[in-house]
Amino acid sequence: MSPSLTAARQLLESYSCIEPKLPTSEADRQALQAALRQIVAEAESENFGICADNQKQGYQVLASYLRACGYDVPFDVDAIADPSPDPAYIKFSTATLKHYTDQYTGSYRGVLVSCQAEDDQINGTYGHLPLDLFTPL
Template sequence: MSISPELTAVIALLQQKSCVTTPVRESEAERETLRQNLRLACQAADWENIGICADNVAVATTTVQQYLRGLGYDGTIAIDPGEWGDHPVYLKFNTQKMSHYLDDYVGQYRGVLVALQSPEPELAGTYGHFPLDLFAG
């Protein structure tokens, strides 16, 4: 089975936005296009892993909840920020199991990676780095 031409275009746009070493400040129209394309790709996938590198657990938790809502999930995540202190963390959220993994993070990157899980090789892959605030508001 193969993916549609529309989905092929969506994946091409997500790939253009992936692995960009210098962050680009995008207009609100470009951000909305990115949100729409990410939603379409996630709807076509079986499930996703959402990986967040953030300054602290509060930012990571807020970000994952915004992404979940933005991608059409009801899931919420409750992590006590007091247990983690105020240092960088990596939060991975699995939408199939609606579960998470949290750990310390020593890298400089701050943002979100979305790994689409699909038997379709044209769709499966990791996309991003996307802004922490892409689905804010």
């Protein structure tokens, strides 16, 4: 693994903890964005898990992460109706471009990114990443 890829993984792993960690500066935010993009670029596929205040917010966050990681968004965010004010969990697979939504009863809000690759240095689940990493909410 290249030194820059090792650094990217180490930075992402520093956000992989029980208590969510937030970037404390714009430089930290940009470094986290770059690290995630670098790891995703090396992976064969990813699963995104979004825990949000509601479905609409969750799909907006998912769309921002997909765009930031170089994927087309295979759904129309504006067409998603969210009749429930309840928290939602969304799981999306870049391998199949399929997603599902379920109710979420936990208090955590954020994003988990699980990368799959033949290289064990790339494989891993990263997060809890901020909902607004790529766009302000």
